[in-house]
Amino acid sequence: MHDIKWIREEPAGLIGALARRGNHSDEAKAAAEALVAKLLDLDTRRRETLTKLETLLARRNAASKEIGQAKAKKDEATASALMAEVAKLKEDVPALEAEAKSIEAELNGELAAIPNAPLAEVPQGADEHDNVEKSRFGAPRTYSFTPKQHFEVGEALGQMDFETAAKLSGARFVVNKGPLARLERALGQFFLDVHTGEHGYMEVNPPLMVRDDAMFGTAQLPKFQNDQFLTARGLGGADWGGPIDSVIFDDNALWLIPTAEVPLTNLVRESILSEEELPMRLTACTPCFRAEAGAAGRDTRGMIRQHQFTKVELVSITTPEKSIEEHERMLACAEAVLKKLDLAYRVVTLCTGDMGFASQKTYDIEVWLPGQNAYREISSCSVCGDFQARRMNARYRPAEGKGPRYVHTLNGSGVAVGRALVAVLETYQQENGSVAVPDALLPYMGGLKLIEKLK
Known part of the structure; x- marks a missing residue:
């Protein structure tokens, strides 16, 4: 704010x-x-x-x-x-x-309701077509066959089931099972291990449901309320006979987190930190929930745009003088896990018309998906300045003893686990339909090197 x-x-x-x-x-x-x-x-x-x-x-x-x-x-x-x-x-x-x-x-x-002010170096533009490429890593692989999309690979393996998920929960859900479920879990563990062991982030296991104030603090409310899931409390012993709109949401209803950015950033709400505690670097691997109200008709097949997905989040709390440097560092940390997986990607700087509501500047990392023959977002790293801190009343006391100042907050995906699974399936697919396990994930897969069709 x-x-x-x-x-x-x-x-x-x-x-x-x-x-x-x-x-x-x-x-x-x-x-x-x-x-x-x-x-x-x-x-x-x-x-x-x-x-x-x-x-x-x-x-x-x-x-x-x-x-x-x-x-x-x-x-x-x-x-x-x-x-x-x-x-x-x-x-x-x-x-x-x-x-x-x-x-x-x-x-x-x-x-x-007013978005954050873009930094001076943010490129001017109207939408995603005006984003500016910053760098690339690797080159798209060549195949002796036509690469399939991830859902084609997963379904052919008998380990990715959208039909059963729809029976359970409706559209935009998936059931992964067997070695594929293990591969998804391995990705989350791998990302956490790298960020905590090599990049100095503290792992946190936060609540998945939060109050209005927490959602407001990171600017999910009020602007994006229609993109969120709101939970209802129990009915107090009364029998519920439906329909669904008969459920009354009271003042104690909680929001399912759209990203761990919400609870991680709000850990410092309504507090005054000492400068010695900064930078504070936090990470979490959590389920995330998004209604995707503004994405009707987009990516209706597959795991690209789901109501429930897993993501490793990175959050930094720092001083105003260090926030730009911390932004570059966060980007490098997110890139590092993709490099270890040997996935081709590019980094783009979002233009003024495509950047998020709370962001001053955002880098998107877009991973190459051979099956789609396109780069798709897998991480977004943003510096927010004191925009969120003012909404949370999060401050720190400078070492020289001056009065409290607002902290600067940053957040980024380190990275989206579901989309990383998509990228691994499409990148490491074999002509016979199996999927090779990336070397970096072998320690997490119990010796399994190749994911094959279930018998």
Whole structure:
């Protein structure tokens, strides 16, 4: 969330940032100017109301003292007039407090819906076609046969079952079994071992369900609420007879995490760290849940876009001075596991029109999928500045003893386990339909070197 003081002092800064996200179109600039004007008006009204309230409270306190003085002098007329004034002031206070609270809520609601400001070096663009390639690793392999897509490979092996998953849960779920299930588990363990053993991240096993505040803190709420799954509490012993819309979500309902970024980043919410604790580097391998409300019709086959998937997440909490350096480091850590698997990939810098809501700058790693004959995202590494920290009230105390400052937060996939499984299946597929196990995963596979069709 943006600092209203910054907007008040440099309104052109926010206007320019929003115009950049809108590709500098006339409509984007006009909308940004109108929004900033509204924010400044709300801010002015809020401060004026608070000033009136402070003045009223000060007068009420002063008049209360004057009543005692008047009574001490036996000046009943003055005391009576002052008492009437205090009574009137007490009646006015709740109205002013309610007005200030209402304006504050409206201002915060507007601020919560504004995306982060792109860094100056982020390339200008409208969508994914304007992203800029940063680097490549490896080259797409050549095959003596036409490579199949991962779901064709997995189904032919008898170890990837979308039909049964649909019976259990509907579309966008999968049942993996046998050696393929073990391979998926091996990928998650391998990623965690590399990040904890070689890259200095602390492994965390966080909750998979979180409260509204945690989702708001990392900016999944309110903008992306339709892309999330919300859980209902038990029905208190009552028999449920359906239909599903009869379930009532109460104030204690919890959100299934769309990524471990949410609980990991919120570990520092409402706290003041010491600078010596930074950088804080955290990792977790968790199931993730996304409704994918905005992805209708995309990747309907296979494991690319699922409602439930496994991902190894990387989160860093650091100082403002170190966040850009930490962003490059995080990218290198995510790249390292793909290099160990010998998967071809490229890194792209997302343009202003394609970057995420909370991000200042984002690198996507896109792995080569031979079956699709295309690069597809497998990791996204973002630096968020103090945008999330303000929403969480997460701060640190500088070593030189100055007052608390907001931390900077970063997050990235290190990497998506399901998509890594997709990449391994397509990259390491053999002409006879079997799949070779990458060397890096052999220690996790109990000596199995080749995944073959179940008998």
